[in-house]
Amino acid sequence: MRKGTEWGIGTTALLVIGIIMAAGYFALPQIMQKGEDPVWAVPEGNPQHGAGAIIRYGCFSCHEIAGIRKATGRVGPKLHDIREQMYIGGVLANSPDNMAKWVRNPRRFSPETAMPDLGVMDQDVLDIAAYLYKH
Ligand code: HEC
Incomplete structure (x- = not known):
């Protein structure tokens, strides 16, 4: 017992x-x-709008981007898991601020890059950065 x-x-x-x-x-x-880590948060950016901006500015034609079916371009690198990467374009330390700078004027930081300055508007830059860090 x-x-x-x-x-x-x-x-x-x-x-x-x-x-x-x-x-x-x-x-x-x-x-x-993904998306929980405050280091990669872009609070002013809306990732859903970012997906739309990625289509509007034609990023998809040069990049493979997770979650965007059209985005199969291979002119530039794949943007999956970009948060795991050390540098953006090999020249800027990876951070949300630098991501915004790169998307706005890549040629200012890497004059010979094949990525063009696309005249991305400020809010669109933030929305795109929010999207990329979530995917
Ligand atoms: C004409 C083709 C082209 C278009 C359009 C384009 N890119 Fe790029 N992108 C590139 C190339 C090429 C690189 C590689 C740059 C380098 O390393 O010098 C690049 C690099 C990048 C990087 C850094 C990737 C890495 O691995 O370091 C990001 C982020 C990026 N592009 C985002 C965007 C976004 C967002 C858009 C749309 C607003 C866009 N690109 C539009 C060609 C393009």
């Missing part, structure tokens, strides 16, 4: 530990999900 109770407590404790570990395992990817 006593032995049985101890066994029961031991099993319950193991079960509880197991449930906590499983919860941690499933919750972690949610916590780490």
Whole structure:
């Protein structure tokens, strides 16, 4: 009788530990999900509008961009997971501020780059940066 109770407590404790570990395992990817990290947040930018701007300015014709079906261009690099990258265009340290600078005037930072200055408007720059860091 006593032995049985101890066994029961031991099993319950193991079960509880197991449930906590499983919860941690499933919750972690949610916590780490893209867009949550404040370093890459562009609070003034709207990623949904960014997707539209990427189409309007023709970025898709030169870049492969996650989540935009038309964006299959291979003139420039793929922009998937751009937040993992150290530099933008090989010249600017990767940050939301520098992303905005690059999209606005790439040739100011890399005069011989094939990426043209596209006259992207200020709000569109922020929206595009918000989109790129989420995808
Ligand atoms: C005519 C083709 C062309 C168009 C249009 C174009 N790009 Fe680019 N883009 C390039 C090329 C080429 C590079 C590589 C530049 C370099 O490394 O010198 C580049 C680089 C980049 C980079 C840096 C990528 C990296 O891996 O460092 C970003 C971000 C980017 N472009 C975003 C955009 C956005 C946003 C638009 C639309 C507003 C756009 N591009 C339009 C050709 C283009």
